[in-house]
Amino acid sequence: MRRISISGFVSLLLIRLMFTLRRAGVSKSMVALSGSCRYYGLILAKPPSLGKIHDQMLAVLKEHPEGISEGEMRDALALPSDEQVQFGRRRRDLHYYHQIAKKRIGSKVVYIYVGPREQPLDAAPISSKLRAQAIHAAHGRCGMCGRTIEKHGIALVVDHKIPREWGGKTESDNLWAICEECNHGKKNLFASVDSAAMRSAIKHDSVHVRIGELLKAAGVGVPVPSMWLDIAANQDEWRKRLRELRYLGWVIAASRAGVPGGRFQSAYTLEKFTEWPPDATGWIANYERERAKRNRQKKS
Numbered sequence: 001m002r003r004i005s006i007s008g009f010v011s012l013l014l015i016r017l018m019f020t021l022r023r024a025g026v027s028k029s030m031v032a033l034s035g036s037c038r039y040y041g042l043i044l045a046k047p048p049s050l051g052k053i054h055d056q057m058l059a060v061l062k063e064h065p066e067g068i069s070e071g072e073m074r075d076a077l078a079l080p081s082d083e084q085v086q087f088g089r090r091r092r093d094l095h096y097y098h099q100i101a102k103k104r105i106g107s108k109v110v111y112i113y114v115g116p117r118e119q120p121l122d123a124a125p126i127s128s129k130l131r132a133q134a135i136h137a138a139h140g141r142c143g144m145c146g147r148t149i150e151k152h153g154i155a156l157v158v159d160h161k162i163p164r165e166w167g168g169k170t171e172s173d174n175l176w177a178i179c180e181e182c183n184h185g186k187k188n189l190f191a192s193v194d195s196a197a198m199r200s201a202i203k204h205d206s207v208h209v210r211i212g213e214l215l216k217a218a219g220v221g222v223p224v225p226s227m228w229l230d231i232a233a234n235q236d237e238w239r240k241r242l243r244e245l246r247y248l249g250w251v252i253a254a255s256r257a258g259v260p261g262g263r264f265q266s267a268y269t270l271e272k273f274t275e276w277p278p279d280a281t282g283w284i285a286n287y288e289r290e291r292a293k294r295n296r297q298k299k300s
């Protein structure tokens, strides 16, 4: 080969660039991300400036730590009408790089600025391979309400178990197939809670703390669907773990919430909680051992 075409030359340059970046600790997948904003966002490890209006939106959010509604934000920015159309998209762009909590106050939904994300939100679409795997694993049954395609004529959609906003990843363990009604109901429920509180609740190592903090994040007196607790606990025995919180003086009431198809799903409402001991799960295991010992002594 005597001649290298221009595109060949550019490819060679790109390969060199990727190699240099990888040596500098930037992974191939990061380099391969398309879009200059994402690209720079990752390499500079700080949220990039997305544009003048994005910056103005951020400034307005930061000026209102108590929260601001979308309408109030539009008014504060006084954007021309052609820019108004782009407002929703811009808010989602910001959400990709910044944690912005959504809170319902009465009938009003407000946005509260939390801080920049450590990493941009995983906004990659679910690949067709992962989608097919989730559908195959479902065997025609909704993972949430249990209705089937065959018997109930439902349609399945592939969805994140732990929402991306709570830090859920787009990987097979975190994907499931659920019916359209359940998906819709789930989206409404997720929209009503504070994502930042949920994100921190499900990060704890102790399963008891994950369950307890999730209930606390939802609030005292607020019924939490068992699905959320199942997700946060991430283990089959979560109901037992939840009951064990009473050893710490917690009071949790069980109730039932309606799900599509006239079925019911259990929910749990936090009534009282206490401070965590240093090692909550260890403390509870020890309490159980002592209790078993006392019971044996009583019998003999």
Ligand SMILES: [Zn+2]
Binding pocket: 142, 143, 144, 145, 146, 147, 178, 179, 180, 181, 182, 183, 260
């Ligand atoms: Zn369902």
